[in-house]
Amino acid sequence: MNIKEIKLHQLLMNMKNPFTTSFGTQQDRFITIIEAVDENGLSGFGECVSGEDPLYSEEFMDASLIAMKKYFGPLLLQNEIKHPDDVWELFKPFKRNNMAKAGIEGAVWDLYAKQHDIPLSKLLGGTKSEVEVGVSLGLEETDELLLEKIAEKVDEGYKRIKVKIKPGRDVEMIRTIRRKFKDIPLMVDANSAYTLDDIDTLKELDQFKLMMIEQPLAAGDLIEHAKLQRQLKTPVCLDESIDSYEAAAGAIELGSCRIINVKVGRVGGLTQAKKIHDLAKAHHIPLWCGGMLEAGVGRLHNIAITTLGNFTLPGDTASSSRYWYEDIITPEVNAENGVVKVSHKPGIGAEVDFDKMKQYLKKTDVLTKEDTPDMIFYD
Ligand SMILES: O=C(O)CCC(=O)C1=CC=C[C@@H](O)[C@@H]1C(=O)O
Numbered sequence: 001m002n003i004k005e006i007k008l009h010q011l012l013m014n015m016k017n018p019f020t021t022s023f024g025t026q027q028d029r030f031i032t033i034i035e036a037v038d039e040n041g042l043s044g045f046g047e048c049v050s051g052e053d054p055l056y057s058e059e060f061m062d063a064s065l066i067a068m069k070k071y072f073g074p075l076l077l078q079n080e081i082k083h084p085d086d087v088w089e090l091f092k093p094f095k096r097n098n099m100a101k102a103g104i105e106g107a108v109w110d111l112y113a114k115q116h117d118i119p120l121s122k123l124l125g126g127t128k129s130e131v132e133v134g135v136s137l138g139l140e141e142t143d144e145l146l147l148e149k150i151a152e153k154v155d156e157g158y159k160r161i162k163v164k165i166k167p168g169r170d171v172e173m174i175r176t177i178r179r180k181f182k183d184i185p186l187m188v189d190a191n192s193a194y195t196l197d198d199i200d201t202l203k204e205l206d207q208f209k210l211m212m213i214e215q216p217l218a219a220g221d222l223i224e225h226a227k228l229q230r231q232l233k234t235p236v237c238l239d240e241s242i243d244s245y246e247a248a249a250g251a252i253e254l255g256s257c258r259i260i261n262v263k264v265g266r267v268g269g270l271t272q273a274k275k276i277h278d279l280a281k282a283h284h285i286p287l288w289c290g291g292m293l294e295a296g297v298g299r300l301h302n303i304a305i306t307t308l309g310n311f312t313l314p315g316d317t318a319s320s321s322r323y324w325y326e327d328i329i330t331p332e333v334n335a336e337n338g339v340v341k342v343s344h345k346p347g348i349g350a351e352v353d354f355d356k357m358k359q360y361l362k363k364t365d366v367l368t369k370e371d372t373p374d375m376i377f378y379d
């Protein structure tokens, strides 16, 4: 593929509203857009989705930037890549840092698709021409405010509503929601806020016909989630726990969940996401594509992976306008009545708009073939 340079565009984007989960509230999003440029000046784009602080997972953007500059960017520039699947193999000796790996790998996937003049969705083996999407709503100060947000999103036609829960904002809040919205497709996401000591509370959620309970327990608790799933009617969906193909295989084997939220960054990129897709399909575990409050590049990668057949449940890839006054891509991602049309254009299917991006741009680091991995270890 002969990539001649990699640019790390570091953006600070301000979200329209604060977003509150069980682990905190944010309104600024620190995003890195990775641009891989080939010898003809063609660019492919990826997005690193690491959090600003290591509260969702152990990754955080400052560390991911170091990893991309010290290791993953130079490694890619120093090695011949024939297909995007080679990137995972190249990065394999380096432990974890999945979101940094995925950001670089995503740019390679987009570049390769553009070099071969095919949509990224087709390159991944996707079959859909449109995808159904839902929306994720943060915790609000009051249940009344949350009801207003839900009504707004239901009116916009989103195919499912996801709300955050945490101890003290769970059973009664969901009861209030169900009193007003008896039959909407509704799910909850706990972001690991509970333990098996809370089993009675979690079992009370069974009465509300929820689509799923996402990540009730800690990320590493596959056995505890299996114990919980055996006591719940409602499907458990895992997010933070599924940080690799092996974790997905373990969770399926143990019965830790009945649904998996696939996040491309969390699992290390599109190659691993495809592998998890095929494994889950073989075991009749439905998937949906979760979100990490992405800008447009990440949203388009999410749309592309969602075109694979076993992504059967609406994901978190709502319209760009859900979070951003102005996204960095043209056209923006737009869900009409909860449906996003898949672009037929090559690659991610929309242009990165540098005029719009520059309002958020803090810094761009450029890596060239002069840059070698900055390592103590040697073979
Ligand atoms: O709209 C989106 O991008 C999904 C937002 C969302 O629910 C999450 C984003 C990032 C981490 C978590 O807080 C949470 C999730 O767990 O899915």
Ligand SMILES: [Mg+2]
Pocket (backbone or CB within 6 Å): 189, 191, 214, 215, 239, 240, 261, 290
């Ligand atoms: Mg989640």
